[in-house]
Amino acid sequence: MDIVINISSGLCLFVGSFLCLSGGVGMLRFPDFYTRMHAAGVTDTLGSAMILIGLMIISTGFLVFIKLVMILLLGMLIGPTTSHVLAKAALHNGLEPQLGHEDADNKETTSSNP
Amino acid sequence: MxxxxxxxxxxxxxxxxxxxxxxxxxxxxxxxxxxxxxxxxxxxxxxxxxxxxxxxxxxxxxxxxxxxxxxxxxxxITTRHKPFSALFVVAITGFLLIYGTLDMPYFGSADAPIHGHVAPRYINDSMQEIGIPNIVTSVLASYRAFDTFGEVVVIFTAGIGVLALLSVVRRPEDPEQIAVINDSMHERHLVIRIIAKILIPFILLFALYVQFHGDFGPGGGFQAGVIFAAAIILYTMLFGLSTARRVINQSLIRLVAATGVLLYGSVGLATLLSGGNFFDYNVLANDPIAGQHLGIALIELGVGCTVAVVIIIIFFNFAARREMQLNNKKQHQDKKNKESSSC
Missing domain, CATH: 1.20.120.1200 (NADH-ubiquinone/plastoquinone oxidoreductase chain 6, subunit NuoJ)
Structure with missing residues (x-):
């Protein structure tokens, strides 16, 4: 039983950290604002969720477990909402997504992502 | 590391x-x-x-x-001049400050004056004298209650200053117009509005938890007040200033800000009248520990009220200024358009 808990928790933590890391790489490497935002969204929704689930599996005591569940619920609510608001604000202010054409200059995308 | x-x-x-x-x-x-x-x-x-x-x-x-x-x-705005004299003054001051730190004891050394003066008493006796687990709260609210009183008065003064400088006289608004603006905003911000409606009650609840759990864990009046104000500001941003003004009565919350300071001061006066020192809560109840608990709870409540309301007041006044600016600009533009069309 112990080994199952440890392995499953370790697996969740590993997947979570991998997603966070790949999100960070994506932030730096993706071409325009929207794809970068997608990378950030993956980090704070799925990445943190996997890490929290991994911690829940090995948590000792009911109170810790409940607190982690609350953080998870909060993250699930807030993460996608902020991504949505960010994308909407960018679209509203006339930032066009880069679709296929490579020759478009990257000036706007870099300045809008401090 | x-x-x-x-x-x-x-x-x-x-x-x-x-x-x-x-x-x-x-x-x-x-x-x-x-x-x-x-x-x-x-x-x-x-x-x-x-x-x-x-x-x-x-x-x-x-x-x-x-x-x-x-x-x-x-x-x-980019500045053309290069302020070398200012840089010179700053460099000299910085050098003197760094030179001054050389005389100070090393960071964390045990014989530093700050560790030998009153800190040992706070750490050793706080549990017997005050009876709450969080030493920070016992220092902040009981041992150093007078200093904290000063802080609350400073925050209150900041609120008064913002009110005096920025408050604008508002024309009575047409409820229908508000409803129209609200509907258009509702369509635009549907998702975030729904999420905020789910979240705001929990934020307010968390603020109350922080307020009343300050004796046992990190927290207290200052943090609770800020979190409470954040929830209200979130509401204001999503549902518009005029709606929020109808929800939160402006003159009432000004009264609450003053009441917070008054409550804090009154606790001090009550201890004086009961025969103790200023902010010596031991005399508030028959049992010294119970008195301490009562005093700390009351003054934390005062701090929470004042902080929350002052931040709300600051935000409301800033936002009202902004709204006024936008309205003026719009009127100006309308006038211009009319003139150009008449020509």
Whole structure:
């Protein structure tokens, strides 16, 4: 039983950290604002969720477990909402997504992502 | 190790803030700076300070600065002159300050004056004298209650200052017009409005938890007030200033701000009248410990009320100024359009 808990928790933590890391790489490497935002969204929704689930599996005591569940619920609510608001604000202010054409200059995308 | 990493990041962000011209990015960096200092405080085991820094430095002050930027524009005006004399003065002052620190005891050394004066008494006797687990709260609210009183008065004064400088006389508004604006906003911000409606009750509940759990864990009146105000500001941003004004009565909350300070001061006066020193809560009840608990709960409540309301007042007045500015601009433009069409 112990080994199952440890392995499953370790697996969740590993997947979570991998997603966070790949999100960070994506932030730096993706071409325009929207794809970068997608990378950030993956980090704070799925990445943190996997890490929290991994911690829940090995948590000792009911109170810790409940607190982690609350953080998870909060993250699930807030993460996608902020991504949505960010994308909407960018679209509203006339930032066009880069679709296929490579020759478009990257000036706007870099300045809008401090 | 983690201290070094965080301090390096802080220095990098500070340099970036100085070099940048885009004020919006600067405000965002200031928020990150606040959050990083909060994590630095956590690494130093100062959870209460970290909590305050995260709530005020990363949260509320960023928000207030964003409101200001929306009025002033987001570009910094480039200066042509090079202020070498100012740089000279700053360099000399900095050098003198660094020279002064050489005489100070090393960081964390046991024989530093700060560790030998009153700190041992606070750490050793707090549990018997005050009877609450969180020493920070017992120092803040009981041993150093007079200092905290000063802080609350400072915050209250800031609120009064903002009111005196920025408050605008508002024309009575047409409820129908508000409803129209509300409907158009409802369509545009549907998702975030629904999420905020789910979240706001929990934020308010969390603020109350922080307020009344301050004796046992990190928290207290200051943090609770800021979180409470943040929930109300979120509501104001999503549902419009005029709606929020109808929900939150302006003259009433001004009264609440004054009541918070008054409550704090009255606790001090009550201890004086019961025969103790100013803010000596032992005399408030038959049992000294019970008296301490009562006194701390009351003054934390006063702090919470004042902080929350002052931040709400500051935000409302900033936002009202902004609204007025926008309205004036719109009227100006309308007039111009009319003139050009008549020509």
């Amino acid at each position: 983690i201290n070094i990493v965080i301090l390096t990041l802080l220095v990098v962000i500070a340099i970036a803030i100085i070099r940048m011209k885009d004020l919006f990015a600067v405000v965002m960096l200031l928020g990150i700076y606040g959050l990083l200092s909060a994590s630095f405080f956590v690494a130093m085991d100062a959870v209460d300070v970290a909590f305050t820094e995260a709530a005020v430095g990363a949260g509320i002050s960023t928000l207030l600065m964003l409101v200001v930027i929306s009025m002033t524009g987001r570009r910094e």
